[in-house]
Amino acid sequence: MPEAGSADPRIAGERPRDATWIHRLALTVLAGTFLLILAGGNVTSKDAGLAVPDWPLSFGSVNPAGWTRQPYVRDEHGHRLIGAAVGLLVTALLVGVLIRDSRGPAKALAAALWLGIALQGLMGGLRVTEKSVHLAMVHGVFAQVVFCMVTAVATITSPRWRRIGAGVEPVWTASPSQDRALRLLPLLMTACLFVQLVLGVILRHRGSSWIPHAAWAMVVMLALLAGSYAIMSHPRARHELSYGAVALLLLGGVQLLLGLVTLMIVVHMTSPVPATTAQAVVPTLHLGVGAVLLAMSVHVAMVAWRLTSAPAGPAESRT
Amino acid sequence: MNRPHPAPYRDAAPREGVAADLAALAKLPLVAMVMLTVAVGYLLGHPGTGAAAGWARLAHTLAGSFLAACGAMILNQVFERSADARMRRTLGRPLPAGRIGVPEAVFIGTCSAACGLAWMSLAVGPLAATVAAATAAVYLLIYTPMKTRTSLCTVVGAVSGALPPLIGFAASAGALPARAWTLFAVLFAWQVPHFLAVAWLHREDYARAGQVMLPVVDPSGHASARQAVWYTLALLAASLMPTVIGMCGPAYFAAAVLLGWTLVLAALGLVVRPGDAAARRLFITGLIYLPLLLAVMVADRR
Numbered sequence: 001m002p003e004a005g006s007a008d009p010r011i012a013g014e015r016p017r018d019a020t021w022i023h024r025l026a027l028t029v030l031a032g033t034f035l036l037i038l039a040g041g042n043v044t045s046k047d048a049g050l051a052v053p054d055w056p057l058s059f060g061s062v063n064p065a066g067w068t069r070q071p072y073v074r075d076e077h078g079h080r081l082i083g084a085a086v087g088l089l090v091t092a093l094l095v096g097v098l099i100r101d102s103r104g105p106a107k108a109l110a111a112a113l114w115l116g117i118a119l120q121g122l123m124g125g126l127r128v129t130e131k132s133v134h135l136a137m138v139h140g141v142f143a144q145v146v147f148c149m150v151t152a153v154a155t156i157t158s159p160r161w162r163r164i165g166a167g168v169e170p171v172w173t174a175s176p177s178q179d180r181a182l183r184l185l186p187l188l189m190t191a192c193l194f195v196q197l198v199l200g201v202i203l204r205h206r207g208s209s210w211i212p213h214a215a216w217a218m219v220v221m222l223a224l225l226a227g228s229y230a231i232m233s234h235p236r237a238r239h240e241l242s243y244g245a246v247a248l249l250l251l252g253g254v255q256l257l258l259g260l261v262t263l264m265i266v267v268h269m270t271s272p273v274p275a276t277t278a279q280a281v282v283p284t285l286h287l288g289v290g291a292v293l294l295a296m297s298v299h300v301a302m303v304a305w306r307l308t309s310a311p312a313g314p315a316e317s318r319t
Numbered sequence: 320m321n322r323p324h325p326a327p328y329r330d331a332a333p334r335e336g337v338a339a340d341l342a343a344l345a346k347l348p349l350v351a352m353v354m355l356t357v358a359v360g361y362l363l364g365h366p367g368t369g370a371a372a373g374w375a376r377l378a379h380t381l382a383g384s385f386l387a388a389c390g391a392m393i394l395n396q397v398f399e400r401s402a403d404a405r406m407r408r409t410l411g412r413p414l415p416a417g418r419i420g421v422p423e424a425v426f427i428g429t430c431s432a433a434c435g436l437a438w439m440s441l442a443v444g445p446l447a448a449t450v451a452a453a454t455a456a457v458y459l460l461i462y463t464p465m466k467t468r469t470s471l472c473t474v475v476g477a478v479s480g481a482l483p484p485l486i487g488f489a490a491s492a493g494a495l496p497a498r499a500w501t502l503f504a505v506l507f508a509w510q511v512p513h514f515l516a517v518a519w520l521h522r523e524d525y526a527r528a529g530q531v532m533l534p535v536v537d538p539s540g541h542a543s544a545r546q547a548v549w550y551t552l553a554l555l556a557a558s559l560m561p562t563v564i565g566m567c568g569p570a571y572f573a574a575a576v577l578l579g580w581t582l583v584l585a586a587l588g589l590v591v592r593p594g595d596a597a598a599r600r601l602f603i604t605g606l607i608y609l610p611l612l613l614a615v616m617v618a619d620r621r
Contacts, residue, residue, distance in 0.1 A: 210569070211563055214559075215559060215563065217576075218555060218556065222552070225587075256576065260573040260576060260577065263569050263572070264569060264570065264573060267569045
């Protein structure tokens with residue numbers, strides 16, 4: 001994942017202190033968005049999406065009295081409050097990037113993220129006022145898209161990204177096929193994860209058969225293995241991105257187990273409203289780990305792309 | 320590499336006594352595996368449980384299968400006695416060691432196979448007997464001679480190893496529906512990595528006997544390891560089919576996923592670090608995998 005820390009002092013033309021706080025703000029947004037996804041997942045797991053019938057206010061108020069005492073209202077209104085906080089943080093991040101980051105792609109990504117989070121909030125509200133299951137599904141999928149966008153901003157503002165692009169690393173000689181695999185397999189992995197996410201959202205909101213989601217999980221696991229293999233067999237990526245390969249495999253294993261536990265728990269549910277704590281918590285946890293996995297995959301795909309297109313450094317050659 | 324290879328089945332060491340020799344001649348551990356898969360096929364082909372499952376018919380099916388399988392194993396040892404005499408692992412078998420003569424073995428094997436097929440035909444039905452006869456024919460007439468000619472013998476051997484559950488299905492359902500072929504696919508995909516692991520562990524023996532298993536003609540082991548991975552992945556996919564077609568429930572699906580990935584990882588171990596240790600792990604994992612998978616399949620059948 002993107003890391004906090006000072007920018008590489010060898011990189012000319014950058015302002016290390018600004019780069020550092022922008023990156024830290026991006027990581028804060030990332031944590032907030034993750035919390036928001038968990039809260040949203042919790043609302044869906046408990047089928048509490050319509051517990052507050054109006055929007056943008058809640059029961060005609062910004063913060064209705066006694067909202068913490070009613071469980072479903074607490075879940076839905078809490079989700080809205082976290083969403084509002086994340087919206088403010090994203091606005092601060094956009095301002096920070098526009099003012100202090102000179103790179104066009106970083107500005108474009110931050111602007112896209114701001115638009116994305118605004119659209120996501122709007123969809124969440126319309127889902128309530130229109131009582132639309134379809135909008136709820138799009139809201140569920142787009143939440144993960146926004147999380148990926150935050151990940152992208154956190155990655156592009158990270159010291160690692162700047163260092164790789166500056167060509168201050170030794171030259172790592174890789175074959176064209178290793179470069180091609182490193183460029184394409186993490187992208188394929190991300191695409192597979194995204195398809196899996198869509199299947200999961202359809203399953204959660206439509207109550208359709210669990211088999212496509214569970215069967216595609218096998219394809220996802222294969223894609224994770226292939227992506228990790230591409231990293232570990234590439235000399236430079238093995239040096240720069242081995243943490244990503246390990247994290248992907250670990251998260252994939254945990255997610256597979258969580259998915260199976262979810263299956264065993266949810267399959268016995270006779271109503272969309274969970275009867276036990278496990279029936280509410282485990283699917284939300286499964287959704288949360290899935291989000292982290294997808295975000296990690298986006299981060300890995302971006303860094304892998306960067307590694308295969310960044311300029312060669314001046315130091316000695318390594319294989 | 321230089322230390323003695325462990326025998327995958329306990330029929331390598333010389334035994335004393337007629338009963339022990341007959342057991343070794345019939346390869347009883349392999350016959351037990353055949354019986355297990357026949358029983359699983361029978362139970363999955365039958366909608367009922369308990370008395371409704373037709374225990375008497377199951378007993379007839381198992382008895383006929385037992386005799387037919389023993390006969391096929393005995394005749395296989397007759398055909399392969401020269402090769403067995405050249406392999407350390409099989410040197411002590413009754414035929415190469417001379418404790419049982421060839422005419423006696425041919426007589427016992429033929430009688431056993433014929434009795435088994437007749438029993439099946441009369442007490443169970445012609446379809447089950449036909450599948451049993453086909454199993455024995457593929458094993459004896461195609462797989463056994465192919466072992467000295469091409470490394471594809473493993474695939475043909477996998478066909479004969481995957482047919483027994485169809486005997487059970489034919490016995491209980493009187494037909495071979497899609498669910499029967501699903502079980503066939505699982506057994507087929509399981510056989511290949513299993514026998515690749517066995518052949519890897521005994522490749523020097525097989526080479527001495529002139530049997531061209533893939534690990535014998537692939538000294539680096541890369542092709543064998545790759546094939547093991549592909550077949551374990553195919554097995555993972557095939558093992559999910561019983562739930563997809565509604566034969567089993569989600570508990571089976573969960574077990575198949577966990578067991579399947581365990582086997583895939585064992586096969587990947589052979590790719591990452593080719594060697595006897597990885598092959599032994601794959602072999603043992605496969606031996607644990609199949610009975611567990613079949614047990615859950617029967618327990619969670621619909």
